[in-house]
Amino acid sequence: MTKAPAKTNIFGDTSPGFESVRDLFTKNMNQWEEEHAQLCVYHRGQKVVDLWGSKGDTGQFTPDSLINIFSSGKSLEALAIAHLAGAGQLDYDAPIARYWPEFAAQGKDAVTVADLMRHEAGLANFDVSLETEDLLTHRIKENAIGKYIEEHSQHFKDRARTAREYHALTRGWIANELFRRVDPQGRTIGEFVQQEISQPL
Incomplete structure (x- = not known):
């Protein structure tokens, strides 16, 4: 039935x-x-x-119920990177290594900012698990996440067909490392969003 x-x-x-x-x-x-x-x-x-x-309303779900929102950070990453580009501090067509020289390791020297933002950087997955402690702002600024990215090589599922592969779990970490190296105040994207968007609103 x-x-x-x-x-x-x-x-x-x-x-x-x-x-x-x-x-x-x-x-x-x-x-x-x-x-x-x-x-x-x-x-x-x-x-x-x-x-x-x-x-099947039970009356337990309200407008104030907390829910998980997947991929909501991607629009904020894009806004943060666009902010730098709009200020003339970042060029989408430039290699990421121009702003972050260590990123070029493992053959990533030609990967552009645009490649990253289009999910075409060949870094859709990391081959290591990130330590929870390393996700804290002070550890990020100590390059705890950046070192993983620097040492990582590219991988494409089918490069002959397309370079695009959704960087669902990685683009934010890479964009954050790029952003904090270009931002004049050395902020993370989280700090930028808090100071420039959340607090003023």
């Missing part, structure tokens, strides 16, 4: 002119595998969308 799909319950509201967002949110909740979802959108400083939904 096939189990009937759970009823989807959508809560919250949208400002006039943003009703289509609610329709799309509802459609996605009915179509995809999410059990719970939230969406909050600000436009010109005003909250215009505040929605949350559950399949």
Whole structure:
């Protein structure tokens, strides 16, 4: 016997002119595998969308429930790198080694900033596990993560077909090392986001 799909319950509201967002949110909740979802959108400083939904509502999922968001950091990495490029401090077409000479080890001397940002650096996976302690800001600034990247060689699944392979778990660490070497204050991307985006907002 096939189990009937759970009823989807959508809560919250949208400002006039943003009703289509609610329709799309509802459609996605009915179509995809999410059990719970939230969406909050600000436009010109005003909250215009505040929605949350559950399949088979138990009343336990609220707009304040904490949920994991995968790949959300990639847009922040891109903004941070674009900030440096916009300030004339970084060139997308330049080799990463121009800003981080040690990166060139293991034949990575021709990898450009654009290659990294397009997921074409040949560094989609690390061959070592990063130590939790090394992920702390002070350890990052001691090059705890950078040394792994410097010593790592490229690997492509099928270079003849494409160089692109999603750097899901690695691009952020590499971009962070590049950013902190170019940023005039030597900040990590996390520090940049906190100081230049989060605190002002």
